[in-house]
Amino acid sequence: MTEQIGRxxxxxxxxxxxxxxxxxxxxxDRGYDQVGVKEVADAADVSVTTLFKHFPGKEALVFxxxxxxxxxxxxxxxxxPAGRSIPHALREHVLLARTRLAVRAADPRFAAFTRxxxxxxxxxxxxxxxxxxxxxxxxxxxxAEVGAPEDxxxxxxxARFALEARVIVQRHAEPRRAAEEAFALLEPGWAARYPGH
Amino acid sequence: MTEQIGRxxxxxxxxxxxxxxxxxxxxxDRGYDQVGVKEVADAADVSVTTLFKHFPGKEALVFxxxxxxxxxxxxxxxxxPAGRSIPHALREHVLLARTRLAVRAADPRFAAFTRxxxxxxxxxxxxxxxxxxxxxxxxxxxxAEVGAPEDxxxxxxxARFALEARVIVQRHAEPRRAAEEAFALLEPGWAARYPGH
DNA sequence: CTACGAAAGTGCAATCACTACACTTTTGAA
DNA sequence: TTCAAAAGTGTAGTGATTGCACTTTCGTAG
Numbered sequence: 001m002t003e004q005i006g007r008x009x010x011x012x013x014x015x016x017x018x019x020x021x022x023x024x025x026x027x028x029d030r031g032y033d034q035v036g037v038k039e040v041a042d043a044a045d046v047s048v049t050t051l052f053k054h055f056p057g058k059e060a061l062v063f064x065x066x067x068x069x070x071x072x073x074x075x076x077x078x079x080x081p082a083g084r085s086i087p088h089a090l091r092e093h094v095l096l097a098r099t100r101l102a103v104r105a106a107d108p109r110f111a112a113f114t115r116x117x118x119x120x121x122x123x124x125x126x127x128x129x130x131x132x133x134x135x136x137x138x139x140x141x142x143x144a145e146v147g148a149p150e151d152x153x154x155x156x157x158x159a160r161f162a163l164e165a166r167v168i169v170q171r172h173a174e175p176r177r178a179a180e181e182a183f184a185l186l187e188p189g190w191a192a193r194y195p196g197h
Numbered sequence: 198m199t200e201q202i203g204r205x206x207x208x209x210x211x212x213x214x215x216x217x218x219x220x221x222x223x224x225x226d227r228g229y230d231q232v233g234v235k236e237v238a239d240a241a242d243v244s245v246t247t248l249f250k251h252f253p254g255k256e257a258l259v260f261x262x263x264x265x266x267x268x269x270x271x272x273x274x275x276x277x278p279a280g281r282s283i284p285h286a287l288r289e290h291v292l293l294a295r296t297r298l299a300v301r302a303a304d305p306r307f308a309a310f311t312r313x314x315x316x317x318x319x320x321x322x323x324x325x326x327x328x329x330x331x332x333x334x335x336x337x338x339x340x341a342e343v344g345a346p347e348d349x350x351x352x353x354x355x356a357r358f359a360l361e362a363r364v365i366v367q368r369h370a371e372p373r374r375a376a377e378e379a380f381a382l383l384e385p386g387w388a389a390r391y392p393g394h
Numbered sequence: 395c396t397a398c399g400a401a402a403g404t405g406c407a408a409t410c411a412c413t414a415c416a417c418t419t420t421t422g423a424a
Numbered sequence: 425t426t427c428a429a430a431a432g433t434g435t436a437g438t439g440a441t442t443g444c445a446c447t448t449t450c451g452t453a454g
Binding site: 153154156157158160161164165167168172177178181182184185186187188189190192193 | 350351353354355357358361362364365369374375378379381382383384385386387389390
């Protein structure tokens, strides 16, 4: 157990990466719906069965590295700078998240990637689901921060609304302004309920 | 053209109803995921092809009569009693909507119905999508009411949040209190932006 | 060093929602 | 009466996803 990563783990990661790469390439080239999983598997030189051992579904091929979205979300409310309200911190996070969404943000094909996601209903919905999946964790983190019970409705509502604000921000040409307006709707009600947070 | 409803229309409605009834019966009995569309079609004594001519998908079999959800939503903000704020009006509507959701609310199997929807991810998501589908129309209605531009972000955000509040309300044991808390989060921010609405 | 079990990968067949197609039957109305 | 549109049918497909039985490939305990 000196090295946790043996050839085995390496090969596994390699296969997974080959699949994700092949998928991205094909999807960007011809469109998500025009490419079958069979083709992706073939391009990565594995069987379809193997593909589904690595990814739970076709959409997951696009959104690799679900990773630490949840941890980041929780950290944002817990470790926000002193004096910054929770809604304010969430607002900034939502704004940044658009950039972080793509794994390879530096890739010149980044624009094509987000365009594909926006233009494909299945992917749009999947992305939003990935995001809102962490609603509960976020709600708990907020409640802990303000000393409210774990199932506090106001905290749950703030979590939900903040996560949903992403779609509002997403579809507007002026993301920053959209985010400010959306969160301005939440800020006063929140401050009234939990002043100083 | 004395009678707009000929035998043709009647038969069509009849077939549709037979399908919806058969589906509901089978789904409640054995669970949504355990019943295939083929079985539903057989039970209604039509072909699968015909089933899909009447319903756009399997989920639609459960939520018949999508109907006037949108019109009701728009009416709620436009025709609200004098002096009642838009968020307040929406809050009451969301609370009522839970009851209206099921077509046959008087049916003794109502409890089983909602239970099935709650327990089946596909149906839960579909129900929420049916609801949020009208976000844009609601946003426009709100904007018109306050004299804002059609694409006003604050109005869009209020629409989105109000519709999403349904989820919050839905899963709480005390719907009224949950709705009050959730909308209390929106009310002050809204009043600050559009006083008197 | 080696044998053994777990993990990775394979191929095939099947399921299930949904669609395209080419067809027959019904029905409203000219 | 006639005729086109609408309703319905059966078949054959697609495409994602799963179960199964199988082989290959490691990691490691002995």
